[in-house]
Amino acid sequence: MEFRKKNQIELDSRDYLARSDEQLAGLVAEGNTQALETLYDRYSRQAIGLAYRIVEQAELAEEVAQEAFLRFWERPDLYQPERGRFAGWLLSVIHHRAVNERRRSSFRLNVSADKPFSADGGDEADEPLLLSRLSDNAPGPDEQVLAQAQREVVRDALGQLSYPQRQVIELAYYSGLNQSEIAQQLGEPLGTVKTRLRLGMQKLRIFLNKKELVELVSEKD
Amino acid sequence: MKCKQVEPEIEAYTIGALPLEEMQAIKDHLENCASCAALLREYNLTVESLALEAGLDFEPLEGHTARFQAKLSQRTQLRPGSATVEELTHRPKLPNSSQPSARQGSWGRFVPAGLALTLVLLLGLGLWSLSLQSQLEQERNQNRAVAAQLSLNLNQVKELNEQLSNEKDRLVSQATVLNGENGSLKQQVSQLRVAEEADKVAQNVSLLLTRPGATTRTATNDKFGVTVLMAPQERDVALFAHSWPELKPGEVYHVWLYHTTGQLISGGSLKLTPLPAQNLAEAIIGVPEPMANYTTLFVTIEKPGAQQPNGLEIVRDKLA
Numbered sequence: 001m002e003f004r005k006k007n008q009i010e011l012d013s014r015d016y017l018a019r020s021d022e023q024l025a026g027l028v029a030e031g032n033t034q035a036l037e038t039l040y041d042r043y044s045r046q047a048i049g050l051a052y053r054i055v056e057q058a059e060l061a062e063e064v065a066q067e068a069f070l071r072f073w074e075r076p077d078l079y080q081p082e083r084g085r086f087a088g089w090l091l092s093v094i095h096h097r098a099v100n101e102r103r104r105s106s107f108r109l110n111v112s113a114d115k116p117f118s119a120d121g122g123d124e125a126d127e128p129l130l131l132s133r134l135s136d137n138a139p140g141p142d143e144q145v146l147a148q149a150q151r152e153v154v155r156d157a158l159g160q161l162s163y164p165q166r167q168v169i170e171l172a173y174y175s176g177l178n179q180s181e182i183a184q185q186l187g188e189p190l191g192t193v194k195t196r197l198r199l200g201m202q203k204l205r206i207f208l209n210k211k212e213l214v215e216l217v218s219e220k221d
Numbered sequence: 222m223k224c225k226q227v228e229p230e231i232e233a234y235t236i237g238a239l240p241l242e243e244m245q246a247i248k249d250h251l252e253n254c255a256s257c258a259a260l261l262r263e264y265n266l267t268v269e270s271l272a273l274e275a276g277l278d279f280e281p282l283e284g285h286t287a288r289f290q291a292k293l294s295q296r297t298q299l300r301p302g303s304a305t306v307e308e309l310t311h312r313p314k315l316p317n318s319s320q321p322s323a324r325q326g327s328w329g330r331f332v333p334a335g336l337a338l339t340l341v342l343l344l345g346l347g348l349w350s351l352s353l354q355s356q357l358e359q360e361r362n363q364n365r366a367v368a369a370q371l372s373l374n375l376n377q378v379k380e381l382n383e384q385l386s387n388e389k390d391r392l393v394s395q396a397t398v399l400n401g402e403n404g405s406l407k408q409q410v411s412q413l414r415v416a417e418e419a420d421k422v423a424q425n426v427s428l429l430l431t432r433p434g435a436t437t438r439t440a441t442n443d444k445f446g447v448t449v450l451m452a453p454q455e456r457d458v459a460l461f462a463h464s465w466p467e468l469k470p471g472e473v474y475h476v477w478l479y480h481t482t483g484q485l486i487s488g489g490s491l492k493l494t495p496l497p498a499q500n501l502a503e504a505i506i507g508v509p510e511p512m513a514n515y516t517t518l519f520v521t522i523e524k525p526g527a528q529q530p531n532g533l534e535i536v537r538d539k540l541a
Contacts, residue, residue, distance in 0.1 A: 015385075033297055040289055048285065049276025058282050066289050070296050088265060091272035099237065154270040155277070155525050156492070159473060162509045163487030163528060172238035173271050179238050194233070196509075201232035203507075204267045 021086035029076035036073050043087060044069075047094050053174050054098035055105070064101055068094045099176035157207045165200030168193050222250045227257050235264040236271065425505040426450060426459045440538035447520065447536040453513035460520075462493055462502045465535055472522050476506055477530050479517040486515070490525060516541050 016024065016038040027035035044065065052061035068090065072079060079089050158166060171182045179197065183190040227250050233239050234247045251258045429435055432452035439448040446463035460476070468474070476488030486509065493502035508515065519537035521530045 033293060036293065037290065040286070044285065044289070045279060045281060046273055046276035048281045049279030050272050052279060053275035062282055062285050062288070066285075066292060069289065070292055073293065073296060084265070088269045088272075091269065095237075095272060154274045157270060158274060159490035159492070159525060160507075162489055162507070164509060166487075166526075167528075169236065169271070172233070173236040173268075174275065176237065178240050179233055180240070182238070197236075197238060198229070198232045201235065201264065201267060204270070205264055208266045208270055209263065 022081050025072075025076065025079055025081065025086050028073060033073075036069065039086070039090075040069055043090060046087075047090065050091055051094055051098040051101075054095070054176065055101050060101065061098070064098050065094055068097055095173075102176050153208065157204050160203055160207050161200050165196045165203070168196045169200050169204075172197060222246045224250075224254060224257055227251075227254070228260065231257070231260050232264070235261065235268050425457060426503070429455060429457060429459055438538060438540070440536055442536065445535045447538060449518060449538055449540070451512045451540070454511045456508050456511055457505055458508060458512055458518075460491065460504050460506065461496075462504070465493070465502070465520075466522070466533075468522065471524060472532075473525050474535070475521050475523040475527055475530065475532070477519050477521065478508060478515045480510075481514050481516055485530075487528065488518070490523075491520065512540065 016034055019027075019035075019038070021039065021042070024035040024039050028039070047065040047068065048061050051064040052058060055061050055064060071093075072090070078093075079086060083089070161169070167186075168179075168182055171177050171185065172179070177185065179193050180190060182188075182197075183193045186193065227234075227247055230239060230243070230247060234244065237244065239247070251261060429450055429452055432455050434454070435450065435452040437448055437450045439446060441447075441463070445465050448461040448463070450459040450461070462474075465474070473490040474493065475490050478486045478488050480486055488506050488508055491504050491506060493504050495502045517537065517539050519530075520535045521527075522532040522535065523530070524532075
């Protein structure tokens with residue numbers, strides 16, 4: 001309690017803005033609401049945008065993203081810094097929750113009878129099945145500039161894919177469909193879908209990792 | 222599950238494209254297998270990029286921050302172990318005093334006893350009052366000490382604020398200098414990237430020229446032209462653009478192909494590398510199947526991620 005009081009009084013908004021995501025996450029674990037609000041300001045656009053892309057309803061997307069932030073407030077121990085960057089973890093949680101929400105909606109409409117990845121409500125439901133992101137990049141104070149640069153790279157990367165490759169990746173990631181469901185929806189053999197998804201992801205991985213390498217080398221030069 | 226079973230599914234696993242049971246089985250395997258976990262880590266940036274891409278042009282609903290703050294405020298009261306400032310500074314109130322009640326009775330019979338009792342009560346009240354005063358005095362002293370400490374803390378906070386403000390000014394000034402340097406570095410990196418792209422394209426062009434059946438074809442219209450270097454069994458094709466129109470912000474060149482089955486296929490967006498000759502640029506694109514399986518290639522100007530050709534068509538070449 002004493003630490004919480006101290007932090008709330010002695011830090012002003014400039015201190016929060018200068019802190020990395022992981023430092024702010026640490027303060028959230030100590031009960032610091034302003035640290036959580038700073039993280040929300042930093043990532044709400046991407047978080048709600050990701051949820052919207054999946055659930056396709058603005059109010060529901062906001063609800064899904066905000067609940068993920070609030071769940072982190074209630075259970076800050078769910079984020080483990082040694083397993084990766086905060087942003088990657090947060091977006092994974094939101095993706096997971098949004099896909100569950102989309103599947104629940106589909107189930108209600110009897111469009112899909114498949115069950116969601118996990119039952120809602122338990123702590124395990126907040127932990128995505130995917131492992132958290134692991135990265136050696138420590139986010140610095142110029143995080144926002146880097147994010148902008150990363151966006152340009154993402155667009156370039158997706159531009160590398162052929163339409164069928166992009167289509168199966170989008171159906172999997174943004175619509176929450178598995179490969180069999182995609183094959184059924186497109187009327188394509190399962191093997192074709194698997195190949196497109198695999199090659200597309202490999203192409204993205206090579207392009208993005210190479211870009212990151214070039215960035216690192218450029219920074220060192 | 223064994224590594225041999227996990228490896229071919231790792232791409233699908235990274236974006237959750239497997240049935241629940243399979244996802245769980247792979248997750249269990251990854252927790253105990255360092256080499257498969259390392260393979261998965263190679264996709265971290267890819268998956269994070271897909272997540273970021275979704276929010277690129279997204280505008281949240283107005284007032285979302287205020288709604289979040291309201292929810293947070295509500296949850297803060299419920300969070301175990303969290304306390305409000307009032308709770309942190311709360312001091313217990315003094316116990317309510319209850320007046321001792323004098324027994325009512327017959328004066329005549331109980332006067333001496335009543336007087337004695339009254340004296341005892343008065344004495345007790347006096348002592349209690351003294352004790353209360355002493356307690357209040359202690360309380361006042363403590364409050365004065367706390368007030369003095371708070372005043373001291375307030376001064377320290379003011380000093381710290383002043384220091385931070387000076388520090389901010391210094392950092393802003395440094396940032397201005399660094400921004401200038403950063404711009405110059407970015408320009409250098411950009412030039413290096415162009416050179417790197419040009420090298421890559423040149424290597425691919427040389428490679429294509431050695432492939433069986435490699436041909437070059439040129440198609441032109443009134444304004445623009447394209448030379449296509451391709452080999453029937455290759456999935457790479459080199460394009461040389463003649464005097465193509467300049468792109469506006471938010472536009473890309475997009476390649477489209479007609480398959481021998483008649484199906485329209487997207488070849489993705491095209492990034493041109495300028496060549497020394499005026500109005501000439503080149504690019505290499507990858508297509509899903511060998512070039513022999515396509516009958517026509519054409520290029521349009523689109524917004525990124527277009528799924529159908531809607532924009533201005535620049536050039537078209539019948540490959541057959």
